[in-house]
Amino acid sequence: MVRRIAVILTAASLAAAVACHKKAPPIARPAPPPPTSTAPATPPRPPEPVREPTSVPAEPVRDDAIASASLDDLNRNSPLKPIFFELDRSEVSPAGQKVLDENATVLKRYPAWAITIEGHCDERGSAEYNLALGERRAVAARAYLVAQGISADRLRIVSYGKEFPFDPGHDESAFAKNRRAHFVITAK
Amino acid sequence: MKHSILAGMMAAAVFVGWTRAQQPPPQPPTTTQQPSEIGVPIVGEAGNPPRLAVPDFIALSPDAETVAIAKILGQVLWDDLNFEHEFAFIPRDVYASIPKATSLSDVPFDRWRELNADGLVIGTVQKVDAGVKVEVHLYEVRTRRSVFGKEYTGAASANPRRYAHLVSDDLHLSQRALHGVAQTRITFASDRDGERMKNTVQKRDVKEIYIADYDGERQTRVTVNGTLNVFPRWSPDGRSIAYTSYGKGTPQILISNIFQATREEVTRGNDENWLAAWSPDGTKLCIASPREGHGYTNLYVLNRDGSGLRKLTSHPSINTSPTWSPSGTQIAFSSDRTGNPQVYVIGADGVGQAQRITTSESYADKPTWSPAPYNEIAYTAKTGPGNDIKVIDMATREVRQLTFGEGSNESPAFAPNGRHIAFTSTRAGKKQIFTIARTGKDLKQLTRSGNNEHPDWSAK
Numbered sequence: 001m002v003r004r005i006a007v008i009l010t011a012a013s014l015a016a017a018v019a020c021h022k023k024a025p026p027i028a029r030p031a032p033p034p035p036t037s038t039a040p041a042t043p044p045r046p047p048e049p050v051r052e053p054t055s056v057p058a059e060p061v062r063d064d065a066i067a068s069a070s071l072d073d074l075n076r077n078s079p080l081k082p083i084f085f086e087l088d089r090s091e092v093s094p095a096g097q098k099v100l101d102e103n104a105t106v107l108k109r110y111p112a113w114a115i116t117i118e119g120h121c122d123e124r125g126s127a128e129y130n131l132a133l134g135e136r137r138a139v140a141a142r143a144y145l146v147a148q149g150i151s152a153d154r155l156r157i158v159s160y161g162k163e164f165p166f167d168p169g170h171d172e173s174a175f176a177k178n179r180r181a182h183f184v185i186t187a188k
Numbered sequence: 189m190k191h192s193i194l195a196g197m198m199a200a201a202v203f204v205g206w207t208r209a210q211q212p213p214p215q216p217p218t219t220t221q222q223p224s225e226i227g228v229p230i231v232g233e234a235g236n237p238p239r240l241a242v243p244d245f246i247a248l249s250p251d252a253e254t255v256a257i258a259k260i261l262g263q264v265l266w267d268d269l270n271f272e273h274e275f276a277f278i279p280r281d282v283y284a285s286i287p288k289a290t291s292l293s294d295v296p297f298d299r300w301r302e303l304n305a306d307g308l309v310i311g312t313v314q315k316v317d318a319g320v321k322v323e324v325h326l327y328e329v330r331t332r333r334s335v336f337g338k339e340y341t342g343a344a345s346a347n348p349r350r351y352a353h354l355v356s357d358d359l360h361l362s363q364r365a366l367h368g369v370a371q372t373r374i375t376f377a378s379d380r381d382g383e384r385m386k387n388t389v390q391k392r393d394v395k396e397i398y399i400a401d402y403d404g405e406r407q408t409r410v411t412v413n414g415t416l417n418v419f420p421r422w423s424p425d426g427r428s429i430a431y432t433s434y435g436k437g438t439p440q441i442l443i444s445n446i447f448q449a450t451r452e453e454v455t456r457g458n459d460e461n462w463l464a465a466w467s468p469d470g471t472k473l474c475i476a477s478p479r480e481g482h483g484y485t486n487l488y489v490l491n492r493d494g495s496g497l498r499k500l501t502s503h504p505s506i507n508t509s510p511t512w513s514p515s516g517t518q519i520a521f522s523s524d525r526t527g528n529p530q531v532y533v534i535g536a537d538g539v540g541q542a543q544r545i546t547t548s549e550s551y552a553d554k555p556t557w558s559p560a561p562y563n564e565i566a567y568t569a570k571t572g573p574g575n576d577i578k579v580i581d582m583a584t585r586e587v588r589q590l591t592f593g594e595g596s597n598e599s600p601a602f603a604p605n606g607r608h609i610a611f612t613s614t615r616a617g618k619k620q621i622f623t624i625a626r627t628g629k630d631l632k633q634l635t636r637s638g639n640n641e642h643p644d645w646s647a648k
Contacts, residue, residue: 072389075388075389076389088528090483116437123596124570124573124574124575124596125551125553125570126509126529126551126553126554126568126575126598126599127418127419127554127598127599127612127641127642128419128462128463128508128509128522128553128554128568128599129506129508129509129522129524129529129553129554131439131462131463131476131485131508132462132476132478132485132506132508133506135460135478135483135485136483136506139478139481139482139483140483156437156438156458158434158437158438158439158460159439159460159478160416160434163395163416163418164390164392164416166390184388
């Protein structure tokens with residue numbers, strides 16, 4: 001465990017050194033994760049122990065807030081944005097495609113990341129059917145990311161049906177937020 | 189390691205709970221039938237249901253505990269018998285005018301006759317070496333004849349409500365050839381403990397599996413998994429509960445053997461599995477799983493130990509919410525193969541075309557198949573902004589509606605005698621468990637703490 005952290009730290013400092021010499025990243029760089037402007041910049045925590053034995057990423061880790069943040073911090077203010085669905089539908093909308101394009105860019109930039117795509121529904125359908133509908137939404141999001149070149153191995157899916165609404169309200173604006181595919185970073 | 193500790197804790201918790209409540213396996217009160225007095229049904233006048241009075245039982249021992257038990261027995265028995273509406277009841281507040289009997293030999297039958305009672309259910313409670321002895325009789329008031337008589341003995345610590353439930357079921361069976369449900373239980377998922385899910389930065393409440401008596405009393409937590417545990421289903425023998433648990437990240441089917449305090453994994457791995465439904469013989473489960481990908485969900489049947497998995501439906505759509513027919517030869521489920529979900533039936537062997545059952549709904553899910561003598565399927569139907577409970581007669585295909593837009597109502601589950609349905613409703617604010625008669629009468633709220641949902645009614 002200690003050794004693994006040491007390895008990551010070493011890799012990070014190496015990467016920082018590399019980054020200084022590099023001019024531009026090879027891929028179009030998305031705006032780095034928008035840390036909410038009001039939030040005080042939290043000092044980067046030491047990296048959390050990784051969950052699964054992952055080798056040090058081949059791509060140099062960049063010395064930025066994302067690379068050094070813990071999984072919890074990352075997920076609290078995730079660079080991967082949720083996408084939203086129409087009532088009883090699971091097609092990815094044009095707006096959703098745009099978000100997924102950005103998510104794909106982030107995932108390409110951090111190739112060690114593994115994520116879980118959660119499918120969720122609003123409260124109007126039945127609890128039982130919603131499990132399968134949420135699954136369809138997660139599958140649709142994954143299929144789109146795979147088509148953008150993200151390896152399916154990195155993308156687990158799970159449906160929660162309507163068990164975990166994002167917004168506990170009972171109006172259309174709450175429902176719209178709850179019909180979603182939500183992205184959770186599970187390894188980095 | 190962590191798991192086995194958890195399982196152990198769960199075992200301990202459940203075991204202690206049951207021991208205190210004197211639940212089976214130690215079968216509670218034992219019964220002695222008094223052989224000279226069986227099987228004469230009491231009748232009412234001119235085709236009306238017999239009018240019964242159920243006063244407090246007579247405490248033959250003077251101590252406070254016996255007196256308290258005697259009072260509870262009369263009250264719970266009144267509620268239990270009233271639940272089935274096989275008898276008419278003289279309201280309890282009228283009984284005050286009748287002198288209390290001190291033993292079964294000084295029951296004032298003449299006074300009960302003045303109240304037009306056809307039958308009088310009365311009993312005695314007595315402390316004995318073994319614990320408590322309860323003797324119950326149903327007297328035909330006119331003739332003063334006992335048409336039903338039984339003795340029950342059990343430990344003093346036994347919950348007196350259990351005696352009343354047992355007496356009620358015995359009385360219904362003996363007098364009306366009816367399987368009452370007073371001893372049955374309801375299981376459901378609840379977030380009442382306010383525990384938060386771990387391994388997420390989102391604010392998400394843990395849901396655990398609970399059980400309660402059919403009347404909502406004695407609500408007891410069964411699982412201590414600290415995760416999302418949902419859609420519990422009783423095994424036909426009433427000794428196990430299969431449910432969907434997210435403890436390992438993906439939803440899997442687990443079984444809690446609530447009296448042995450052991451836990452079994454029916455499914456495991458990376459595939460998601462939901463909504464287990466027991467075959468009537470208790471040997472198999474039907475589950476829904478999206479394991480083939482593409483967003484298709486299909487039904488699978490497997491043995492309760494997880495072996496022998498076979499695919500039941502093969503359709504490129506959602507096929508979910510399985511329920512077995514009482515005979516075990518068919519399975520009803522919902523499928524959105526034509527758009528929104530509708531209820532279908534397929535042979536339990538999976539052979540042949542699925543037959544569509546609901547044709548007048550825009551959205552129908554969670555079928556539950558009633559036991560004999562009724563051949564009905566209750567389901568969740570979208571009726572507006574929310575859902576309502578409806579019932580379709582499988583012979584005539586006539587549909588009747590039980591709830592009418594009071595909140596949203598869903599997840600119906602039949603009582604084992606087919607006369608009652610438990611369901612989830614938001615009519616009181618949060619999600620709560622209610623019961624209602626198949627006629628739409630007798631609405632009753634069972635839970636009040638936190639959100640409670642996904643009820644299932646035990647067969648025993």
